[in-house]
Amino acid sequence: MIKRLICTISLSAALMNAGAQIKWPAVNSVTKPWARWWWPGSAVTTKSLTANMQQYAQVGLGGLEITPIYGVAGYEQEFIDYLSPQWMQVFSYTLAEAKRLNLQIDMATGSGWPFGGGPLIGDAEACKNFVYKTWTIKEGESIKEPIAFEQQPYLDAIGNTIADKKELYPTVGTVGTTTLAMLKESEHVTDVSKLAEPVYANKNLQALAIDQLKYKKDLPLQVVMAYSDNGKAIELTSQVDAKGNLYWIAPAGNWTVYALFMGWHGKMVERAAPGAEGNAIDHFSEPALQKYLSRFDTAFVGADLSQLRGFFNDSYEVDDARGQSNFTPGFFDEFKRRRGYDLKQFLPQLLQKERDETSLRVLYDYRQTIADLLLEKFTMPWHQWAQTKGKIVRNQSHGSPANILDCYGVVDIPETEGNELLRFKFAVSASHILNKPLASAEAATWLNEHFKSNLGDVKKAVDKYFLGGVNHVVYHGICYSPINDPWPGWMFYAAVHFQPIHPFWRDFGTLNNYVTRCQSFLQSGKPDNDILLYFPFSDHNSEPGRDLLHHYDGMKGFENTDFNKVAEDMLAKGYAFDLISDNQLQKVYATANGLQTPGGAYRTIVLANTKYLPLPTLQKLADLAKSGATILVYNNFPTSVPGYGQLAEKQQQFNNITAALKFAGEGAIQKATSGKGAFIKGNDINELLKAANVYPEPMYGLGLQCIRRSISGGNYYFITNDTKEAVREWVPLNSKATSAILFDPMLDENGIAKTRVKNNKLEVYVQLEPGESCVLQTSNTTLTGKPYTYYTVAGKGTEIKGNWRLFFMMGGPDLPKPTTVSKLGSWTEIPEQLGKVFSGTAQYSIQFAKPTVAAPAYVLDLGGVAWSAEVILNGKSLGTLLGPIYKVNVPASLLKADNELLVRVTNGMTNRIIDMDKEGAPWKKFYNINFPAHEKENRGANGLFSAAKWQPETSGLLGPVTIAPLK
Structure with missing residues (x-):
């Protein structure tokens, strides 16, 4: 499947360059944006599935990721147990409808998160931790008490969120007798002893919404070790009987005895759908994974999965509960095989609170073993399982205690989230370096x-993903909702609410067309970055922490490091770089022009004040330098190998390599020649990069940002203006080119760009308003075709004044009556009370005379708009504007002596939600978390989100509306 995807994208790029010189790349279901599609309670029907999917396809979505979650109160009789025969029937129906509608489908390999868990996962497969006890004894003494550890009960349940709010459901008929019975049963469950074991034997799991659960039980002993004050260690495990009695008398010396037990971390599948509740799996155990996946194997028998593209895994999210999942059966054997020594001999060093060098090295080895197991026993086998079904996998690796670059590197589509460019770099870099066509x-x-995000906000967020290298957007998200459910229907608690009932759905297609056009470029060609920035995983894994394991997610944990400083500096100045791991570095080789990875060419590698470097990494860097590569070292050269295993031997080999590097030079830059290449060291990253002939994109100095991809004979640039000022500048490019084409992906316009050569660099004239973006295609040959049309304002604008007819077109709760306004402003200020609560679309219309100043075109500026606006002049739509700037160019040929201007403005859900919350309308009707507020000040008395205290949100055409001549 992934090969077909790669071929499709490569073919699109080839056709782009072989055909007409000015041509948009071909689009398909992958170039279109996708969305996560929640199925609350899996309470879906064929009728509503079809209706929902038709609406999704009509607005330009290309695919959906199905993720079943908790249910909706009052629909219990329609819940469908996850992966049951009935569930597979509706799933198969969905796949068939997707094929008919040209939608592709991914499915989460599970319900809610974390990946893996439910009724098939018993104690053997559930996530584990370890606990320990110690005893101090002297010569001739023994331990009198049993070597035992009783796990204490613990319950963390989100539940009761509906039970606490039964005032919203005053009659039995509102939620149904089944719901009330479940609520009554779960309302006061805080005592673990009242819960059946195993957890999935309880009948009210949707109401309980358990996040973490530990039963009171004796934990199995793993090892008993005795350590003397003179450094001797003795294993005593075999001398403990079934009752926990230790038959051992301490020999000469003072002894500390450690007993380590395996416990159950207790993490449950969070936000689980009916039939998917239960223990989360042990992510460090392949048998646990295979047991979990066997449930899918059974469910899929006889099913036609041809329309299913692949499987998805949300971020790790096991250790967001109390404690850490940090152990697995057989861990000591895995550790010894991988690290070369017996961890049981070093339990005091692993567990001591005050860390010394030996302790930190042992801790590093422990963490590295956990990282290896997560990669090799979970991520890779899951991918292999999907491949046996002909499917790809999309994976969020962040948040886990592994090297996330490596976890991203072994899947088909690495996926990121959030709003930080450096966080995006981890998923995207793995995609770039390892030749994966998509990063999502x-x-x-x-x-x-809630209800405060408009489509302009979403565009801004998407543009940031594009700058970060993402080329496959999956909105988060859309919630399935029955077509006859009262407004606002079913919604997910943490989202922008991309629902067909949302007023902005009317203009959602405009955003989706923009995303599709951008992604058609960004999925073409190859990444074109210059720098490989080494990820110092060993440095952080060698640092102490509050807990045994570190978790990796963007720059968390690296905030005060030179690694973060250098990355931020390069990002701000416009250097094109990717992050690279130790394992990925082994795939790099030197060429005459620099460095080659499976995914593309680079100029240099940067080490940012790295302290610990695995021996194979240093050996690889030395080999690359001898073959002609330039390795840049910011501040200090690494001084040590990490870890404790074979330390003396590895460190000696390390020292031999570093001793051979003779750095020389005066000033800030020192150079050590090595074969055909060199290591260059200094404390100014910009000077270091200059020494390697690596330069940033100059447009960053003008306030623009970009990402660059290489194509046959040139480049694609995606460029944004994220400033508050318009940019109308000659923009120099840091790539060789002779000519360029400009594409406006929002307005679907293009043409040969105005260019000039200055200081041996091609400069392109670019006009971008705040928040605007464009795509630039450069070419090493002269391109021909229609020129791109540039306009500048040629005179003072004239305000379009008069009486505006305001007609409310669609929305609710009811349509205010048509009215006339002489001064533009928020429709919440009209005399009719309905204006304050209306959410929907209203049309403003006015007649105006043709401007007296002759011009080839005019700019129509709507001034302020809340939120989006379609502009129609003399019956012709000029486009839909999402903001933050609401301007559109008008050809002079479209103007008449007397003109009719229609502006159809759409606001958000906010005002109608405010009204519902003030009235106490029961729309917050979900199990589990049931609609929390994003900000604490928006919590109601019952703890849930409430807009009851909000004032009506400004809505409509705010103006002033002006028209000005252009030249």
Whole structure:
């Protein structure tokens, strides 16, 4: 499947360059944006599935990722157990409808998160941790008490969120007798002893919404070790009987005895759908994974999965509960095989609170073993399982205690989330370096408070993903909702709410067309970055922490490091770089022009004040330098190998390599020649990069940002203006080119760009308003075709004044009556009370005379708009504007002596939600978390989100509306 995807994208790029010189790349279901599609309670029907999917296809979505979650109160009789025969029937129906509608489908390999868990996962497969006890004894003494550890009960349940709010459901008929029975049963469950074991034997799991659960039980002993004060260690495990009695008398010396037990971390599948509740799996155990996946194997028998593109895994999210999942059966054997020594001999060093060098090295080895297991026993086998079904996998590796670059590197589509460019770099870099055509993003997860995000906000977020290298946007997201459910229907608690009932759905297609056009470029060609920035995983894994394991997610944990400083500096100045791991570095080789990875060419490698460097990494860097590569070292050269295993031997080999490097030079730059290449060291990253003939994109100095991809005979640039000022500048490019084409992906316009050569660099004239973006295609040959039309304002604008007819077209709760306004402003200020609560679309219309100043075109500026606006002049739509600037160019040929201007403005859900919350309308009707606020000040008395205290949100055409001549 992935090969077909790669071929399709490569073919699109080839056709782009072989055909007409000015041509948009071909689009398909992958170039279109996708969306995560929640199925609450899996309570879906064929009728509503079809209706929902038709609406999604009509607005330009290319695919959906199905993720079943908790249910909706009052629909219990329609819940469908996850992966049951009935569930597979509706899933198969969905796949068939997707094929008919040209939608592709991914499915989460599970329900809610974390990946893996449910009724098939018993104690053997559930996530584990370890606990320990110690005893101090002297010569001739023994331990009198049993060597035992009783796990204490613990319950963390999100539940009761509906039970606490039963005032919203005053009658049995509102939620149904089944719901009330479940609520009554779960309302006061805080005592673990009242819960059946195993957890999935309880009948009210949707109401309980358990996040973490530990039963009271004796934990299995793993090892008993005795350590003397003179450094001797003795294993005593075999001398403990079934009752926990230790038959051992301490020999000469003072002894500390450690007993380590395996416990159950207790993490449950969070936000689980009916039939998917239960223990989360042990992510460090392949048998646990295979047991979990066997449930899918059974469910899929006889099913036609041809329309299913692949499987998805949300971020790790096991250790967001109390404690860490940090152990697995057989861990000591895995550790010894991988690290070369017996961890049981070093339990005091692993567990001591005050860290010394030996302790930190042992801790590093422990963490590295956990990282290896997560990669090799979970991520890779899951991918291999999907391949046996002919499917790809999309994976969010962040948040895990592994080297996330490596975890991203072994899947088909690495996926990121959030709003930080450096966070995006981890998923995207793996995609770039390892020749993966797509890097995806869980996009616009929770931009603002509920109902406060508009399509302009989403565009801004998406543009940032594009700058970060993402080229496959997956909105977060859309919630399935029955077609006859009262407004606002079913919604997910953490989202922008891309729902067909949302007023902005009317203009959603405009955003989706923009995303599609951008992604058609960004999925073509190859990444074109210059720098490989080494990821110092060993440095952080060698540092102490509050807990045994570190978790990796963007720059968390690296905030005060030179690695972060250098990355931020390069990002701000416009250097094109990717991050690279130790394992990925082994795939790099030197060429006459620099460095080659499976995914593309680079100029240099940067080490940012790295302290610990695995021996194979240093050996690889030395080999690359001898073959002609330039390795840049910011501040200090690495001084040590990490870890404790074979330390003396590895460190000696390390020292032999570093001793051979003779740095020389005066000033800030020192150079050590090595074969055909060199190591260059200094404390100014810009000077270091200059020494390697690596330069940033000059447009960053003008306030623009970009990402660059290489194509046959040139480049693609995606460029944005994220400043508050318009940019109308000659923009120099840091790539060889002779000519260029400009594409406006929002307005679907293009043409040969105005260019000039200055200081041996091609400069392109670019005009971008704040928030605007464009795509630039450069060519090493002269391109021909229609020129791109540039306009500048040629005179003072004239305000379009008079009486505006205001007609409310669609929305609710009811349509205000048509009215006339002489001064533009928020429609919440009209005399009719309905204006304050209306959410929907209203049309403003006015007649105006043709401007007296003759011009080839005019700019129509709407001034302020809340939120989006379609502009129609004399019956012709000029486009839909999403903001933050609401301007559109008008050809002079479209103007008449007397003109009719229609502006159809759409606001958000906010004002109608405010009204519902003030009235106490029961729309917050979900199990589990049931609609929390994003900001604490928006919590109601019952703890849930409430807009009851909000003032009506400004809505409509705010103006002033002006028209000005252009030249």
